[in-house]
Amino acid sequence: xxxxxxxxVQHGAASAVKGPILVVAGAGSGKTRVLTHRIANLVEEHDxxxxxxxxxxxxxxxxxxxxxxxxxxxxPVTSQMWVGTFHAICVRILRRDGESIGYAQDFVxxxxxxxxxxxxxxxxxxxxxxxxFPMKTAQYKISGAKNDMQTPESYEKINEHDYRExxxxxLYKLYQDKLKANQAMDFDDLxxxxxxxxxxxxEALARYQNRFRYIHVDEYQDTNRAQxxxxxxxxxxxxxxxxxxxGDQSIYRWRGADIRNIQEFEKDxxxxxxxxxxxxxxxxxxxxxxxxxxxxxxxxxxxxNLWTDADDxxxxxxxxxxxxxxxxxxxxxxxxxxxxxEHYKRSDFAVLYRTNAQSRAFExxxxxxxxPYKVVGGAKFYERKEIKDLMxxxxxxxxxxxxxxxxxxxxxxxxxxxxxxxxxxxxxANERGISLLEACxxxxxxxxxxxxxxxxxxxxxxxxxxxxxxVDQSFVSVIFDKLIEMTGIIAGYxxxxxxxxxxxxxxxxxxxxxxxxxxxxxxxxxxRDFLAETSLRSDQDSIEDSEDSVLLMTLHASKGLEFPIVxxxxxxxxxxxxxxxxxxxxxxxxxRRLCYVGITRAEKVLYITHAKNxxxxxxxxxxxxxxxxxEMDQSYLEGYEPKKGLTFGKPxxxxxxxxxxxxxxxxxTFASKTEPSSSGAFFSAGDKVMxxxxxxxxxxxxxHAKDLITVVFDTSGIKKLSASSAxxxxxx
DNA sequence: CACCCCCGGTTTTTT
DNA sequence: ACCGGGGGTG
Numbered sequence: 001x002x003x004x005x006x007x008x009v010q011h012g013a014a015s016a017v018k019g020p021i022l023v024v025a026g027a028g029s030g031k032t033r034v035l036t037h038r039i040a041n042l043v044e045e046h047d048x049x050x051x052x053x054x055x056x057x058x059x060x061x062x063x064x065x066x067x068x069x070x071x072x073x074x075x076p077v078t079s080q081m082w083v084g085t086f087h088a089i090c091v092r093i094l095r096r097d098g099e100s101i102g103y104a105q106d107f108v109x110x111x112x113x114x115x116x117x118x119x120x121x122x123x124x125x126x127x128x129x130x131x132x133f134p135m136k137t138a139q140y141k142i143s144g145a146k147n148d149m150q151t152p153e154s155y156e157k158i159n160e161h162d163y164r165e166x167x168x169x170x171l172y173k174l175y176q177d178k179l180k181a182n183q184a185m186d187f188d189d190l191x192x193x194x195x196x197x198x199x200x201x202x203e204a205l206a207r208y209q210n211r212f213r214y215i216h217v218d219e220y221q222d223t224n225r226a227q228x229x230x231x232x233x234x235x236x237x238x239x240x241x242x243x244x245x246x247g248d249q250s251i252y253r254w255r256g257a258d259i260r261n262i263q264e265f266e267k268d269x270x271x272x273x274x275x276x277x278x279x280x281x282x283x284x285x286x287x288x289x290x291x292x293x294x295x296x297x298x299x300x301x302x303x304x305n306l307w308t309d310a311d312d313x314x315x316x317x318x319x320x321x322x323x324x325x326x327x328x329x330x331x332x333x334x335x336x337x338x339x340x341x342e343h344y345k346r347s348d349f350a351v352l353y354r355t356n357a358q359s360r361a362f363e364x365x366x367x368x369x370x371x372p373y374k375v376v377g378g379a380k381f382y383e384r385k386e387i388k389d390l391m392x393x394x395x396x397x398x399x400x401x402x403x404x405x406x407x408x409x410x411x412x413x414x415x416x417x418x419x420x421x422x423x424x425x426x427x428x429a430n431e432r433g434i435s436l437l438e439a440c441x442x443x444x445x446x447x448x449x450x451x452x453x454x455x456x457x458x459x460x461x462x463x464x465x466x467x468x469x470x471v472d473q474s475f476v477s478v479i480f481d482k483l484i485e486m487t488g489i490i491a492g493y494x495x496x497x498x499x500x501x502x503x504x505x506x507x508x509x510x511x512x513x514x515x516x517x518x519x520x521x522x523x524x525x526x527x528r529d530f531l532a533e534t535s536l537r538s539d540q541d542s543i544e545d546s547e548d549s550v551l552l553m554t555l556h557a558s559k560g561l562e563f564p565i566v567x568x569x570x571x572x573x574x575x576x577x578x579x580x581x582x583x584x585x586x587x588x589x590x591x592r593r594l595c596y597v598g599i600t601r602a603e604k605v606l607y608i609t610h611a612k613n614x615x616x617x618x619x620x621x622x623x624x625x626x627x628x629x630x631e632m633d634q635s636y637l638e639g640y641e642p643k644k645g646l647t648f649g650k651p652x653x654x655x656x657x658x659x660x661x662x663x664x665x666x667x668x669t670f671a672s673k674t675e676p677s678s679s680g681a682f683f684s685a686g687d688k689v690m691x692x693x694x695x696x697x698x699x700x701x702x703x704h705a706k707d708l709i710t711v712v713f714d715t716s717g718i719k720k721l722s723a724s725s726a727x728x729x730x731x732x
Numbered sequence: 733c734a735c736c737c738c739c740g741g742t743t744t745t746t747t
Numbered sequence: 748a749c750c751g752g753g754g755g756t757g
Contacts, residue, residue: 187747355744418734556745578744
């Protein structure tokens, strides 16, 4: 009954119970359906306790959706299941059992920027020249070593005769020691430390093996060695491992994902059953045909024949634009037409690109037409300085050993504490083998430190101490409010009286709203859990289903999603495929898989565009069409005339000077002011205005330097628009 | 000794 | 956007 809606292969996969099972699931073939039905089936038909089930997903959003879909099938059974990402599940395990490997419950998680700060401190201690050995390289190498499950010790053994590696080995060792001293783990550590725990503490391993008798892994093609090892350990006793994936959609090789995991599953887990889902339920024949024609250029892939019953649909639309602005204008024009003539909603559209920097042109074009949009990832909320500062404060409240966070906020806001004071404090802490925060608790630490700086340090210490005292019995929002009050952070920004500072205040309030939302939703609304959840948020997690906005995102961020109409943009050599991947064949294959992922996100309509000229790396460059365009089977395309498409005309507009990162330079601002503005209207705060999409509203602020106007609309809320060109008129 | 302003460098993809 | 360095000020 439960499985009656499935096709025969789906049915076979979902009804299998014991042993290792591999489901090779082509794009849009209903893999989530199979996963949810299989879990529902275990509970309903085989009386497996929900608490014996674990499911590992790629994002938290996917985890929540999976729970909802299981409950829709068999009722409220998921509260005892563990459904989450690898990282979230590891945190859960380490919170309970991390003590066996020397980590207290209150360890903190370092994101990439905390990691960078720590590496910086190591550079200083080891006197490594950043110019000779860039920090980025070090960061990349450390992560690479960890993804390959190399500890500093094992890495040293392998490379002991390579003198060029000596410096890195020292760095890696010190980095790891400092993480431990700070009671912190980076993203990779979450996996490695869990493995370390299981290898060291057999009793703990047996407990988890006995509890999780049925383990599921989604997106198996993107697991790395550590993740592979982890599920091997977890499933080692009962051997019921159900993995789902598609080698053609493996796009995280650069992050350590090992495509061999899925290619060699049957070797790794003898006796595995294999199911191949090849019927696509998502896309039209034209879209699917195009996707197949691209991916077949990859050698070394498991042969697969994805097919569909769906209609041919429209041919895939190809458009060659003059430059990135023209490309964006074309895309937005098509959206407006489709909305007007075919009544598509804004949320039916997605623009997918290779690099985050490409979003700018589309944002500008959408802003101009007043179409609400959301950029997934990109300039991230949690990477804003004020948010990172607050996170650092909160981390320190939980974990007094966290020197990285201490250094970040000890002088934020200004407390007259500079390099010299820090040096003295650091010296004192080093001598005693204690953390910087702990050092603040010793009278002797203040010797030789000016009274001004001492006052600052003591004030800071007492804030953290008093918050730490209430951390276990207070709501996060209460701790947060006290923090804001005691540090005077908002008061400080208010005193600045600049638009920039006002923006920061807005962000802080938004952060507070995030906390409240967390408190309402979470089963365990502790500060510790809030910090972990926030650190492990994925970009996809921020997509809200209810919001009717056009979505802009990278191809990587689009993994697992689908949209009625997709614009796959920027198909140019050096951009997509990326210039960094061109020198190695495996890199190019991964770019091709990325292209395949992009095409197969589309349900009904797909547009593919490229620009003849593009501002890239601050230069206006002529671009060649992507090799992927040439690989596409032309019979699925419309508007692509190879000869015409391949010849270049002179760029229409005179190249403008580069403005790096899309931030408008002074020169740009000047230019835009002298150009005739479409509305010509000048607004000021308090003006009542009318907008053609958002209706009536009131101007909150105008920033001429950034050409931004902030308006609160009666029905659509607060929007930031282009001051010179948004379709706004004064109203009354 | 701390603070402030200006400038230059940095983005392929991310948990 | 953010970070760090350099140089001037208090």
